[in-house]
Amino acid sequence: MGKRYLWYTVSVTVIVIGLISLAIKGYHFGIDFLGGTELIVEFNRPPDVGTIRTMMDKEGFPRSEIKVFGQPNKILVRTQLQGEGTSVGDKIKAALGRTFPDQNPRVLQEQKIGPKIGAEFRRNALYAVISSLLAMSLYVAFRFKFIYGVGALVSLFHDVMVTLGLVSLVDGLTPYTNFEIDQNMIAAFLTLIGLSMNDTVVIFDRIRENQKIYRTMELKDLINKSLNDVLSRTIITSGTIFIITLILFFFGGEVNRGFAFALTIGITTGTYSSIYIASAIVLDYTLRKQSKKLKPAVAEKISYEAINQGS
Amino acid sequence: MKKNRGKIIFIALCVIFSIYFLYPTYSDYRLTQTLHGLTGQDSLKFLDDHENDIRQARLKRIKLGLDLQGGMRVVLEVNVLKLMEDLAKNKDDVFNTVMQEVRTEPRGIDEDIIDVLKVKFQTRQIRMSRYYGSIRDSDDDIVKKLKDESTNAIDRAMEIVRNRVDQYGVSEPSIQKQGARRIIVELPGVSKEAEVRQLLQGTALLEFKLVIDPEITSKVYNSIDKMLAGKPLTDSTSADTSKTTASNEDTSKVDTALNALPGEQVKAQEKAEKEHPFYALANPFLRPGEEQNWNGDLFSAEENKAKVMRILDQPEVKRLLPSDMSFVWEAKPRFVTEGKKFFALHAVKKQAEINGGVIVNAHATIDPSLNTPIVTMEMNSEGSREWARITGANVGKRLAIIMDGACFSAPVVRSKIVGGRSEISGMESVDEARLIEIVLKAGALPAPVEIVQQATVGPSLGEDSIRQGVWSALLAFGLTVVFMLMYYSTGGTMADIALLLNLLFVLGVLAGFQGTLTLPGIAGLILTMGIAVDANVLIFERIREESVTGKTLAAAIDAGYTRAFTAIFDANLTAFITGVILYQFGTGPVQGFALTLMIGIVASVFSAVVISRVIIEMLLERGKIVHFG
Numbered sequence: 001m002g003k004r005y006l007w008y009t010v011s012v013t014v015i016v017i018g019l020i021s022l023a024i025k026g027y028h029f030g031i032d033f034l035g036g037t038e039l040i041v042e043f044n045r046p047p048d049v050g051t052i053r054t055m056m057d058k059e060g061f062p063r064s065e066i067k068v069f070g071q072p073n074k075i076l077v078r079t080q081l082q083g084e085g086t087s088v089g090d091k092i093k094a095a096l097g098r099t100f101p102d103q104n105p106r107v108l109q110e111q112k113i114g115p116k117i118g119a120e121f122r123r124n125a126l127y128a129v130i131s132s133l134l135a136m137s138l139y140v141a142f143r144f145k146f147i148y149g150v151g152a153l154v155s156l157f158h159d160v161m162v163t164l165g166l167v168s169l170v171d172g173l174t175p176y177t178n179f180e181i182d183q184n185m186i187a188a189f190l191t192l193i194g195l196s197m198n199d200t201v202v203i204f205d206r207i208r209e210n211q212k213i214y215r216t217m218e219l220k221d222l223i224n225k226s227l228n229d230v231l232s233r234t235i236i237t238s239g240t241i242f243i244i245t246l247i248l249f250f251f252g253g254e255v256n257r258g259f260a261f262a263l264t265i266g267i268t269t270g271t272y273s274s275i276y277i278a279s280a281i282v283l284d285y286t287l288r289k290q291s292k293k294l295k296p297a298v299a300e301k302i303s304y305e306a307i308n309q310g311s
Numbered sequence: 312m313k314k315n316r317g318k319i320i321f322i323a324l325c326v327i328f329s330i331y332f333l334y335p336t337y338s339d340y341r342l343t344q345t346l347h348g349l350t351g352q353d354s355l356k357f358l359d360d361h362e363n364d365i366r367q368a369r370l371k372r373i374k375l376g377l378d379l380q381g382g383m384r385v386v387l388e389v390n391v392l393k394l395m396e397d398l399a400k401n402k403d404d405v406f407n408t409v410m411q412e413v414r415t416e417p418r419g420i421d422e423d424i425i426d427v428l429k430v431k432f433q434t435r436q437i438r439m440s441r442y443y444g445s446i447r448d449s450d451d452d453i454v455k456k457l458k459d460e461s462t463n464a465i466d467r468a469m470e471i472v473r474n475r476v477d478q479y480g481v482s483e484p485s486i487q488k489q490g491a492r493r494i495i496v497e498l499p500g501v502s503k504e505a506e507v508r509q510l511l512q513g514t515a516l517l518e519f520k521l522v523i524d525p526e527i528t529s530k531v532y533n534s535i536d537k538m539l540a541g542k543p544l545t546d547s548t549s550a551d552t553s554k555t556t557a558s559n560e561d562t563s564k565v566d567t568a569l570n571a572l573p574g575e576q577v578k579a580q581e582k583a584e585k586e587h588p589f590y591a592l593a594n595p596f597l598r599p600g601e602e603q604n605w606n607g608d609l610f611s612a613e614e615n616k617a618k619v620m621r622i623l624d625q626p627e628v629k630r631l632l633p634s635d636m637s638f639v640w641e642a643k644p645r646f647v648t649e650g651k652k653f654f655a656l657h658a659v660k661k662q663a664e665i666n667g668g669v670i671v672n673a674h675a676t677i678d679p680s681l682n683t684p685i686v687t688m689e690m691n692s693e694g695s696r697e698w699a700r701i702t703g704a705n706v707g708k709r710l711a712i713i714m715d716g717a718c719f720s721a722p723v724v725r726s727k728i729v730g731g732r733s734e735i736s737g738m739e740s741v742d743e744a745r746l747i748e749i750v751l752k753a754g755a756l757p758a759p760v761e762i763v764q765q766a767t768v769g770p771s772l773g774e775d776s777i778r779q780g781v782w783s784a785l786l787a788f789g790l791t792v793v794f795m796l797m798y799y800s801t802g803g804t805m806a807d808i809a810l811l812l813n814l815l816f817v818l819g820v821l822a823g824f825q826g827t828l829t830l831p832g833i834a835g836l837i838l839t840m841g842i843a844v845d846a847n848v849l850i851f852e853r854i855r856e857e858s859v860t861g862k863t864l865a866a867a868i869d870a871g872y873t874r875a876f877t878a879i880f881d882a883n884l885t886a887f888i889t890g891v892i893l894y895q896f897g898t899g900p901v902q903g904f905a906l907t908l909m910i911g912i913v914a915s916v917f918s919a920v921v922i923s924r925v926i927i928e929m930l931l932e933r934g935k936i937v938h939f940g
Contacts, residue, residue, distance in 0.1 A: 125896065132892045240791055253780065255378070
């Protein structure tokens with residue numbers, strides 16, 4: 001706990017980098033949040049993305065998104081433009097068939113999301129993240145002490161920000177890391193909130209228990225002792241889940257990749273934040289309260305003053 | 312042993328139930344594998360032999376989400392604005408401008424269009440009764456009525472969609488209402504989008520067709536039956552012409568056919584199948600003495616419907632049919648015996664007597680004097696004239712109500728109906744009356760629906776996903792098992808057994824509650840392994856700590872489990888809460904993830920706190936030493 005200010009700095013730096021990346025690079029919403037039509041098409045040979053782009057422009061879908069999906073012969077085509085029913089998808093399919101007659105383009109997946117639904121999903125996702133953050137902190141505040149709830153809330157928020165920032169940073173760096181903020185990603189965020197909370201609660205639980213045993217111990221030492229007590233558990237559990245999310249990332253398929261990436265980051269920052277953020281905040285808050293108690297509450301009113309009786 | 316007897320029995324029950332629930336999934340997999348290995352005639356024979364097994368297994372196996380199985384998911388929404396346009400009495404320029412404004416203005420996602428309309432009309436100081444309802448209605452009354460209409464519209468749309476999907480013949484379709492205005496249709500294994508779209512969006516066709524006289528029908532059916540049995544047709548033209556002499560003999564044939572059939576011994580049934588191949592599939596179900604009053608309906612079990620239609624489609628059978636005769640099934644099963652749903656088959660005239668477009672309104676109520684459900688139906692003036700002529704000419708005959716090729720009822724015409732107001736009675740329940748109301752209205756007032764969301768997943772992508780999911784699950788499982796063994800030795804074995812049972816329980820619960828496994832669901836399953844390990848790690852670390860303080864092994868184990876419990880409880884409850892929130896806000900595949908995660912959390916707490924402990928204590932009682940690293 002002695003080095004906690006260093007770690008505060010590290011956290012703030014990572015979050016700031018993430019925020020800068022979010023501000024400059026931004027992030028991609030998935031089709032379910034944006035609305036529009038999305039096709040995943042498989043070709044016999046890897047097609048030329050430029051040709052598809054010109055084709056889309058000619059068909060009246062400018063600024064479409066075209067990218068490789070997993071393997072080079074699988075292409076994801078997406079436009080935000082809306083049309084009646086599934087007319088957009090049909091038009092794109094017809095055009096692909098004409099442009100690549102010998103490539104036999106096969107539609108692996110087609111999705112159409114109406115604009116209203118997209119807005120609804122976005123709103124639901126936001127509600128879900130906020131309500132789970134609040135629910136977690138309230139639960140902890142209720143089961144432990146109020147300040148523990150605050151510590152939990154700050155650390156969870158920290159995890160979400162770090163992960164969001166890193167997702168934005170890594171997105172698009174390699175063909176294998178095309179991440180989108182879609183429903184799966186939101187599921188990953190909620191899960192990492194749950195896992196990070198899991199870690200935090202185990203540590204808080206031990207602090208609570210040790211407080212009953214070592215009544216006179218300084219809080220700083222008490223927290224350090226509790227952290228050491230559960231350290232091996234933290235390493236084993238987080239290590240196992242880390243390995244599992246890594247497996248999902250590499251072998252779980254294209255659909256689960258973004259999800260697995262967010263979780264891999266999440267489990268790391270979640271473990272870190274339960275120690276260096278959640279516990280540290282509890283410590284700092286208590287220390288501040290104690291130091292305030294030591295100081296006199298009100299300046300002395302009764303005092304001597306020299307009386308100048310004229311001269 | 313004694314101390315834990317209750318727990319052991321409980322664990323054993325959980326295991327047995329999980330295996331019981333999972334067995335259909337396994338047997339479905341095995342049957343499908345066998346079927347893939349066979350070709351041509353063999354596979355057909357296998358299908359015939361194992362028809363029942365296959366159906367049972369399909370019904371109870373773990374359902375795969377569309378992202379794994381391939382297929383279409385369509386979300387339809389009732390277009391309230393369009394409905395309001397359709398409902399309006401006289402559309403003047405003002406009305407059209409208002410509609411145009413509402414259509415183009417941006418709106419919040421929660422705003423009710425009917426309320427928006429109300430405000431629009433109010434700011435123009437126009438009473439809504441100018442377009443809707445009757446002149447004396449206040450705006451609030453009309454708004455209430457219109458809102459009712461829009462709820463009715465969703466029921467109507469749903470019935471239309473269900474009817475068409477049923478006839479399209481998709482296996483395991485799912486049609487659900489979501490909220491007040493949306494219908495979610497999931498069609499596994501379907502990829503012909505254009506066809507499905509037509510199926511879901513087109514206007515319903517409602518017709519009234521005359522049911523052909525039972526005397527003619529019975530003769531036709533008898534000759535079909537004879538022909539199929541290989542008996543020479545004594546007089547092939549008798550079906551068409553002579554009514555008098557053959558009639559009695561023929562109906563008695565019908566009689567023998569049935570008496571032999573239901574409930575009798577297998578031998579009698581086989582004999583009946585040989586002698587009356589047609590009636591064995593499509594049975595009039597008459598009791599002795601009823602044959603004179605037979606109304607011409609045949610009943611077939613659900614699985615025989617297709618066979619009956621194939622028979623009726625054979626060219627040699629077609630030659631026996633009068634040229635204006637066609638057949639229509641009832642949309643809903645009439646009765647259920649021995650677990651089989653029986654559907655009625657009607658022989659009707661090919662030409663419809665009248666089209667449903669003439670219906671102005673339909674309403675299901677309770678007849679106050681008789682206290683039975685009835686449906687009232689109103690027609691426009693042109694329809695009323697036609698209706699009077701049709702009913703007048705066909706008193707005592709039946710007029711089938713047919714929507715999109717499926718019959719919903721075939722009431723008898725009691726008298727000539729003049730004035731266009733008819734009453735249909737004789738329904739068995741209010742629900743049946745409601746259904747008829749919905750169907751009658753579907754012809755009059757189409758429920759305008761639009762596709763707001765559509766996803767099609769090709770089967771190959773689904774297969775890829777399953778393979779990747781299964782591989783990562785196995786890999787994660789294997790690594791975790793090995794790691795626990797290495798790190799906790801004997802204790803690790805317990806944890807691994809608990810982990811295995813945990814997986815079994817999650818899948819068992821999923822199968823038992825008819826949950827759906829999606830790709831994110833598999834991810835949830837894999838993640839559950841991590842969570843399950845955590846509870847064990849908490850306990851084992853605690854036991855290690857306790858034994859360092861000099862406790863005996865048994866005391867350390869006891870203390871370890873007790874002390875670790877609060878941490879396990881709090882930690883898992885918080886994770887469970889996120890699962891609940893996710894399930895609440897997510898849709899489709901994401902809900903699948905939340906579901907497996909929640910089941911997994913409960914199962915892992917159970918397997919860590921109860922199962923591993925019981926095993927360890929049993930080992931201790933037998934004097935074995937358990938190592939935790």
